[in-house]
Amino acid sequence: MSNKLFSLLLPLYLCTACGNSKANSVSKADVPTDTITVFTLPSIPTMLNTPELRADFLVRHYWENINFADTNYVHHPEVTEQAWVDYIDILKIVPAKTADAAIKDVFTQAEKAKTSYLYLADLADKYLYDPNSPMRNEELYISVLDALIASPILDETEKIRPQGRRELAQKNRVGTKAIDFTYTLASGKKNTLYNLSAPYTLLFINNPGCHACAETIEALKNAPAISQSVSQKKVQILSLYPDEELDEWRKHISDFPAEWINGYDAQQIIKEKNLYDLKAIPTLYLLDKDKMVLLKDATTAEIEQYLSK
Numbered sequence: 001m002s003n004k005l006f007s008l009l010l011p012l013y014l015c016t017a018c019g020n021s022k023a024n025s026v027s028k029a030d031v032p033t034d035t036i037t038v039f040t041l042p043s044i045p046t047m048l049n050t051p052e053l054r055a056d057f058l059v060r061h062y063w064e065n066i067n068f069a070d071t072n073y074v075h076h077p078e079v080t081e082q083a084w085v086d087y088i089d090i091l092k093i094v095p096a097k098t099a100d101a102a103i104k105d106v107f108t109q110a111e112k113a114k115t116s117y118l119y120l121a122d123l124a125d126k127y128l129y130d131p132n133s134p135m136r137n138e139e140l141y142i143s144v145l146d147a148l149i150a151s152p153i154l155d156e157t158e159k160i161r162p163q164g165r166r167e168l169a170q171k172n173r174v175g176t177k178a179i180d181f182t183y184t185l186a187s188g189k190k191n192t193l194y195n196l197s198a199p200y201t202l203l204f205i206n207n208p209g210c211h212a213c214a215e216t217i218e219a220l221k222n223a224p225a226i227s228q229s230v231s232q233k234k235v236q237i238l239s240l241y242p243d244e245e246l247d248e249w250r251k252h253i254s255d256f257p258a259e260w261i262n263g264y265d266a267q268q269i270i271k272e273k274n275l276y277d278l279k280a281i282p283t284l285y286l287l288d289k290d291k292m293v294l295l296k297d298a299t300t301a302e303i304e305q306y307l308s309k
Contacts, residue, residue: 036079039080041058042062042064042065045057059090059091059098060102060105068110069112069113070116074115080123084123088128091140100146107120107121107144107148107151114153117151117153129141129165131280138173138296138297145162148162149163172277174293174295175292175293176292176293180192181193183238183265185262186250193291194291199234200236201286201287202285202303203238203240203284203285203286203287204260205240205278206240206241206281206283208251208255209251210282213281213282214255220237223304225304225307226307230257240270241263242270246264249264285297285298
């Protein structure tokens with residue numbers, strides 16, 4: 001385990017030693033007044049002396065000092081929202097199965113009060129699902145969706161949205177084969193994703209003139225491992241426009257390097273049939289030679305790091 005992980009867990013451990021009695025009192029079942037001022041971390045047993053063991057304990061017991069039946073927490077985002085953000089950071093450094101179990105457990109605990117449950121679900125949406133969140137994480141969000149769908153506290157109508165999001169999240173998930181589609185070049189020539197034969201395919205779904213898209217183009221061009229892999233024909237970049245305003249798309253063709261494939265979805269099948277999740281534009285997928293998804297909704301830095309290995 002890295003020193004970075006150890007340095008993250010050490011201050012968290014030290015914070016548990018300085019919790020005061022006032023903070024601990026918020027976990028009692030009957031809170032007569034609104035006394036919520038801090039979030040108290042669980043006390044990590046001293047025998048857990050490795051970063052891995054401490055992270056495992058912390059993520060499993062993180063919320064044990066919270067009484068979800070006390071809906072006062074909803075009115076203190078400075079306490080609960082910051083606690084949720086810190087919790088996500090820990091979820092990212094434990095094994096996937098541990099993170100999945102921990103998320104489902106905390107949502108089960110939150111079923112003590114529907115107000116608290118819905119508040120927790122809103123925090124998950126804000127940080128793990130919202131395309132503008134730098135912390136968005138589909139794998140963690142899938143665990144949230146599974147918890148919502150299975151929860152007895154939500155009625156069938158309230159489960160419609162998480163069920164729809166869960167279905168879409170399963171498409172092109174990391175470790176599965178990307179869905180094939182046909183794209184059209186400016187010349188009118190057509191091809192399919194599966195016909196590309198490079199060791200890696202970088203699928204770049206974007207819109208012409210989009211500021212974030214322009215930034216991503218520059219980042220991809222200037223990332224050493226990516227540009228070198230493209231020049232060595234180890235990576236084929238497929239830039240795909242999923243919408244219908246072709247005049248606008250043609251005006252921006254020169255924005256893309258000549259060695260990239262620049263095409264569009266002539267029938268807007270991807271958009272109409274929800275073949276790919278387009279809530280965030282641009283979006284990047286790194287695929288292997290068999291079109292298995294290696295990275296989904298990735299950043300340029302994540303792709304650069306993967307290819308640098």
